[in-house]
Amino acid sequence: MKTLVEKGWRPTLVLVLLFIIWEFSVKILEIEQWLLPAPSQIFNELIHGTDVYLEHLWPTIQLCIIGLAIGCTVGIVTGIILHIVPFLRQAFYPILIISQNIPTIVLAPLLVIWFGFGMLPKIFVIILVCFFPITISLLDGFRQSDRDVMNYMKMAGATKQQIFWKLEWPNALPSLFSGIKISATYSVMGAVISEWLGASKGIGVYMQLSQSSFRTDRVFVAIILIVILSLLLLGLIMLLEKKMIRWRPKEGKSHE
Amino acid sequence: MSKLEINHLSISFGSQKILDDITFTAEEGEFISILGPSGSGKSTLFNLIGGILIPDEGSILLDGKEITGKRGSISYMPQSHALMPWRTILDNVLLGQEIAGKRDEKKALEMLGKAGLKGYEKHYPHELSGGMKQRVSFIRSLLSPQSLICLDEPFSALDEFTRFEMQNWLLSVWQQYKRTILFITHNIDEALYLSDRILVLSNKPASVQKEFIVPFKRPRTEEMLYSAEFLKWKQDIYREIKQYSL
Ligand SMILES: Nc1ncnc2c1ncn2[C@@H]1O[C@H](COP(=O)(O)OP(=O)(O)OP(=O)(O)O)[C@@H](O)[C@H]1O
Ligand SMILES: [Mg+2]
Numbered sequence: 077m078k079t080l081v082e083k084g085w086r087p088t089l090v091l092v093l094l095f096i097i098w099e100f101s102v103k104i105l106e107i108e109q110w111l112l113p114a115p116s117q118i119f120n121e122l123i124h125g126t127d128v129y130l131e132h133l134w135p136t137i138q139l140c141i142i143g144l145a146i147g148c149t150v151g152i153v154t155g156i157i158l159h160i161v162p163f164l165r166q167a168f169y170p171i172l173i174i175s176q177n178i179p180t181i182v183l184a185p186l187l188v189i190w191f192g193f194g195m196l197p198k199i200f201v202i203i204l205v206c207f208f209p210i211t212i213s214l215l216d217g218f219r220q221s222d223r224d225v226m227n228y229m230k231m232a233g234a235t236k237q238q239i240f241w242k243l244e245w246p247n248a249l250p251s252l253f254s255g256i257k258i259s260a261t262y263s264v265m266g267a268v269i270s271e272w273l274g275a276s277k278g279i280g281v282y283m284q285l286s287q288s289s290f291r292t293d294r295v296f297v298a299i300i301l302i303v304i305l306s307l308l309l310l311g312l313i314m315l316l317e318k319k320m321i322r323w324r325p326k327e328g329k330s331h332e
Numbered sequence: 333m334s335k336l337e338i339n340h341l342s343i344s345f346g347s348q349k350i351l352d353d354i355t356f357t358a359e360e361g362e363f364i365s366i367l368g369p370s371g372s373g374k375s376t377l378f379n380l381i382g383g384i385l386i387p388d389e390g391s392i393l394l395d396g397k398e399i400t401g402k403r404g405s406i407s408y409m410p411q412s413h414a415l416m417p418w419r420t421i422l423d424n425v426l427l428g429q430e431i432a433g434k435r436d437e438k439k440a441l442e443m444l445g446k447a448g449l450k451g452y453e454k455h456y457p458h459e460l461s462g463g464m465k466q467r468v469s470f471i472r473s474l475l476s477p478q479s480l481i482c483l484d485e486p487f488s489a490l491d492e493f494t495r496f497e498m499q500n501w502l503l504s505v506w507q508q509y510k511r512t513i514l515f516i517t518h519n520i521d522e523a524l525y526l527s528d529r530i531l532v533l534s535n536k537p538a539s540v541q542k543e544f545i546v547p548f549k550r551p552r553t554e555e556m557l558y559s560a561e562f563l564k565w566k567q568d569i570y571r572e573i574k575q576y577s578l
Contacts, residue, residue: 224414231382232476233404234431242427246418323418323456 113293121293122300129297132282136267139195139278140309143202144263148256150203151210155252158211159218160240172212180205181269188273198270205266206259213255217248250324253317260309264302279305333396335360335512336480341380341390342537343373350376352537354390358480358512365515365523368533369573374516375411377538378482381514382408394480404432407476411484413469415457421468422453428476436475443471447501463494470502474509482514487522499525503552520569524562525552532572542572 095115101107102114109117158165184201191197221244229239271280279298286294334357341354350373358364368374379385381392383403392400399405407428415424425440444453447467457465466486473481486502487495499522506513517523523530527546534541544565548556556562 222414224410224412225416227379227382227384228408228410228414229427229431230384230403231379231406231408232428232431232478238431242430243416246416249418321418323458 110290110292113296117293118296118300122297125294125297128294129279129282129301132277132279133301135275135277136271136279137305139198139202139267139270140263140305143199143266144206144260144309146199147203147206147259147263148210151207151255151259152214152252154207155211155214155218159215159244160236165215169215172208172215176208176212180208181266184266184270184273188270193274198267198275201270202263202266205262209258209262210252210255213251213258214248217251218244220251221247249321253313253321256313257310260313261306264306264309268302334358334393335362335395336381336514337393338381339391339393341377341387341392343376343380343385343387349537351380351387352539354539356531356540356543358514361510361512362529363506363513363515363527365517365527365530366533367517367520367523367530367569367573368538369535370518372533372535373538374533375484378408378484378514378516381482382406405478406480406482407473407478409469409473409481409483409486411488413457413465415465415469415472417457420454420456421449421460424457424468425472425475428472428478432477434477440471440475443475444468446505447471463490463498466490466498467501470505474505474511480512480514482516484516485518486515488517488519495522502526503550507551520566520573521557524548524565524569525557530569532569544569 099114099116102112158168183204187197187200191200225243229243268280271278272284275281279301283295283298286298336358338354338356341351343351354377366374380387383399383401386401391398394405422440425444426435429435441453444450449464449467452460470486487498490498503526515526524546530544530546531540532542
């Protein structure tokens with residue numbers, strides 16, 4: 077907690093200064109509200125406009141969490157299967173690597189065409205964008221097992237199963253978690269974009285409605301909500317990571 | 333019957349012959365050092381005994397039974413400590429037993445205590461010094477159920493002072509538990525101080541070039557290191573190695 081204050085005051089100061097400059101520029105230059113609202117107006121809407129956006133919040137949260145959970149499961153299972161079946165790994169790993177450089181989100185319109193406008197295509201989109209980074213980071217983690225420990229276990233007569241559960245799996249956990257963190261961000265993005273393509277409720281819908289009615293302050297509120305949602309999801313994952321990986325040496329202070 | 337019999341072991345990597353017709357035996361409770369220049373194939377020899385490499389020719393017998401290419405028959409301590417960073421010290425030393433199927437925490441705690449690691453049972457490896465990690469790694473191999481222990485340069489990464497301390501500790505533990513030990517090193521002093529017998533390997537390809545039976549009485553003391561006889565032995569072995577590696 078103390079380090080949070082110690083490390084956090086500088087960026088907080090920068091943000092506060094930025095808001096102050098923004099507020100005064102908008103006032104002095106008399107910028108119209110539909111073009112760029114002042115921070116005070118945005119915060120006002122954030123506090124007093126709950127009636128409008130609260131009903132849009134829950135569907136998006138639901139979408140993110142369900143999509144991410146299924147995406148993680150699919151990603152982990154795929155990673156394990158590709159790891160233990162060398163033939164499949166050799167066949168699919170290059171495809172996975174290449175597909176990582178393509179924004180999978182572009183497939184969203186297709187999924188809407190195939191599965192309609194319900195929840196299903198949206199969850200599909202999120203699973204699709206989530207599972208790639210997880211599978212790849214897991215596979216990388218598996219491959220980075222220490223050679224000496226591996227030799228030790230083999231000489232001690234460890235079975236393939238023992239090697240997997242006692243060495244490869246725990247060794248891959250940190251890498252897996254960095255994959256999950258990337259996926260968490262993707263899941264929020266996937267939810268909002270798939271809502272743009274067609275939905276009756278959701279932050280994406282709220283954002284679109286606000287934009288078409290020139291309520292730029294509400295567009296900013298939507299952005300804030302998305303940021304908060306992403307950070308909360310990330311915090312949740314980091315909490316889980318801390319619970320599961322207690323052994324990692326304290327990060328060195330050299331990079332500060 | 334000898335504890336371990338190595339018969340005419342040869343292996344090549346590609347066109348490079350690494351081990352050529354290695355033959356020696358080890359008796360029950362014996363401490364044998366294997367001395368050879370870097371890259372001569374000492375670790376490869378352990379990989380063969382441990383069953384993770386298959387020899388091109390030759391066989392390995394443990395207690396009269398063939399173990400060539402069979403894993404799980406020896407207890408091994410790799411050149412690096414090879415501890416798992418996510419396991420506590422206690423869980424690390426129990427790894428060998430876990431693989432064999434039984435955990436004896438009481439004995440593990442007792443041995444950690446004797447090794448001066450009391451209070452560190454629940455710590456993680458990164459919180460320990462190099463010498464402590466090496467001790468943990470050694471206790472792991474000592475707690476494993478196999479009766480032949482193969483140590484691959486366990487102390488080469490340590491400073492002179494810690495190294496000497498560890499050698500004494502190793503001798504006291506060995507005298508107490510009487511296991512057969514194969515000990516790889518490229519330090520002549522260390523080999524003389526610790527072992528009953530020293531095998532000198534030749535270089536490229538390696539075979540057993542000469543065998544020295546160490547005459548010094550046990551328990552060995554620090555004074556022995558400064559005796560004229562010790563120096564003479566050291567010279568003999570040094571000449572033997574130099575003659576072949578040049
Ligand atoms: N899996 C392998 N494939 C090909 N060459 C190998 C392999 N393992 C070892 N070698 C080669 O065999 C030779 C002997 O290696 P080894 O690790 O056994 O040497 P060493 O005597 O243990 O050396 P050091 O004292 O430095 O540990 C080296 O030249 C090495 O490059
Ligand atoms: Mg070696």
